[in-house]
Amino acid sequence: MKRVLIICYYWPPAGGPGVQRWLKFVKYFRNFEVEPVLFIPKNPHYPIIDESLLAEIPKDLEIIRHPIKEPYKYARLLSKKKTKKISSGIIDEKKPSVIEKLLLYARGNLFIPDARIGWVAPSVKVLTKYLSENKDIDTLITTGPPHSLHLIGMELKEQLKLKWIADFRDPWTTIHYHKSLRLSKSAQKKHEKLEKEVLQAADLVVVTSPTTQQDFRELTSKPVEVITNGFDTSENKEVVLDSKFSLVHIGSLLSNRNPKLLWKVLSELKNEVNGFSNDLELKLVGLVSKDVKEEIQKYHLSENVVLPGYVSHQEAISFQNSAQVLLLIEMNKEETSAIIPGKLFEYLRSKRPIVAIVPEKSDIEGILKETKAGEYFTYTNEVALKKSIAEKYNRYKSGKLAVTKSSIDGYSRKSLTQKMAALLKDLKSETPT
Template sequence: MPVSGSRRFLRAPVASKNLLMVCYYFPPLTDVGCKRSVAFATYLKKEGWSPYALSVKNPDRHYCSLGTDAPPDGVPAVYTRSLVNPIKFLGKANGLVDRVLSLFNRGVSRNYFYEFLCIPDFFVGWVPLTVVRAVKLIRAHNIETVYVSCSPFSAALIGVACRRLTGRRLVLDFRDPFGLTLEGSKASRTKERIDAFFARLFLKHTDLLIVTTDETRREYAAQFPQFKEKVVTVHNGFDATHLVTDQPEKFHRFTIIYTGQFYYKFNPSLNMYADNFFSALAQLKKENRICSETFQFLFYGSEQGAIRDYAARFGVEDLVTVNGRVSHAEVLLAMRRSHLQLLRIMKLMLSTKLFEGIPMNIPFLATIPPGEAEEIIRRYSPGSYVITEDSAEKIKGAIVDAMDRYAKGPLPDNHVEEFMDCFSREALTQKLMGHLTPDIS
């Protein structure tokens, strides 16, 4: 069970594999951001390491889901308070400004309170007390390496402070890209400069930066060439303990499922892919190829309003089933009962849904830009449909083809065993171990 922030760990014996893991997202939080760090802690412990977790005691409920999960067995966890969680307050302040400006037929296009008061992000209030506790843990347990999981990227400030105060080795793990200038970004130029400044600061003081895609590694090497030797890839993956052999009965209606963040209004290409998907549904409905009795688009996530708006705009409300966030186990079951999984990604990101869908033998309808995700799907998921062009017609054709093929039998199986050899959490932890302390035999 979690250890209270006011209690001390028993002093650990001197060991070369003592590791401090600074992770905002950690049990009892249940968000997908926890999965990577929890798996690393679990398998590091299995391999004889002594990981100590440091997480947040009062997480921001607007961005986090609090559950009852405990840390991995044998992994002590300590929790520190965030001095302020500003998201709700600054959101209301921005709303007030917008209402005032509306009196003059004006409005605000973005929340400048977020951009200029939350630097580098909303979670900076967690930094001060966590630095103090981290330094105490490092000295009490003879910790040689500090691992920091980001996002939130303000956690990297904790790592840098620990590096400067204790001289211990620092490894930053960026689950998402940060500080890169990317085509189509919705951030302001000023915000991009601020993020780039912090990215340069983090790269200067870290011993190693881990990213989750080779595309991201190459982009950091291009934009920060002086630090390119510090950047390595450890992909996301899937925990073999979640593998199942039994296949539940499929939904009686042909079901395309999407779970999690929909990434709407992020940039023009993502909007295009979303418009094309709903346009394809509208065309199929108009041609009487699908109806509410034979088809559903099943959504789980927090952006329920956006999905309903898309459905209404394209006249397919009767084809769309919208749900809020549910437990990870419920999501996995719904995925396995579905016929296709819609995949949408932002450039340089490999969605967790990709690494869950392949080992669970679910084919994708992937409306994605060309790149690493496309390569992985084509290699390991022969029954999937990958559409990289601006084409509602091709999405429509893929849905029709999948329905016709399913009427004759299941689609080809994914190459699960080959995939797990490369992307199981245990295999990826082995790769991580080589980066944490390269001098350990």
């Protein structure tokens, strides 16, 4: 059993999608002869809390906690609500307030690459001592965002000549909200410089989508591998489908994720298809912006909408498993074509039909084609989208709304952990650089 040091920021009781990836890797690593050691902040500022995830942490897991000074803690004095949104990575780009503009400018220009940069130096000091005393650990993994954690990995690799994997759950300078940080030219150059340094210093880079893999390969000569997010089979439970024709979306719907063509299509079907208005139930689970609510009201859909707000991971799974149709909505921006949200894989496990509304050339397209789990539409495919939902409604009425059977086993968390463990094994067999 080989011990590996994993440096991450998001860890239970943190909620939201950022915590899932490494919680699941750690959960299954021991099945593949890997003993994880976690390094996490002692007093983090987690904008979302989900206590239920604590039960998934393996017993006897060695966890090293070190204090962190959180700038967001002081930013809350200006606006607690807006600070919580920005620290979550939720940036409503349409109508930023003066306070939001100030916070975004500080976030992008004063804290490079991010607000956790102050944790780098003290973490390097603590871990240098720990690794010097635990020489059986010769490999470390950093996962970002926050991408400042990769700077910890880069420094430790240089000082101690360890093997290092840099895991990117999201892109860095090509992430969709990067331009919203109101960066100066010098700040932008510094972000790009650090990104390239990290990519070139790591022994191996792991990303979650083919587009990010392609982008990073243009910046580094080091190998870049794709390991997507996935679903956990241990969470499967018997469910009863909603009696209504429920269209369920899990996650935030902000001003920049507002599928007006969907609202228009649903409104037209209410007027044109007998019984559709009474049967339709639109469940939007998560944060829903005022703009989205106003658009829904404009198309006379308010009576069909259920807004549960933010729920725990287990509750979200329950909503999606009982759905008649699952909605996957991504922003209509070129930068989001590389984003494969973790909920897509949770959706796959639910085995309910997926309707995805995505930008052109989205990586989501390839997974839906491979698994035959649903259909994807761009923001110009209004006619095709309407036809698809009408057809699904007819199958719902006849009791035949289901997904074509196809293998999704490769996206289980256990299978993906096996793939990550294999990369670790291959890395250890190489000559140190």
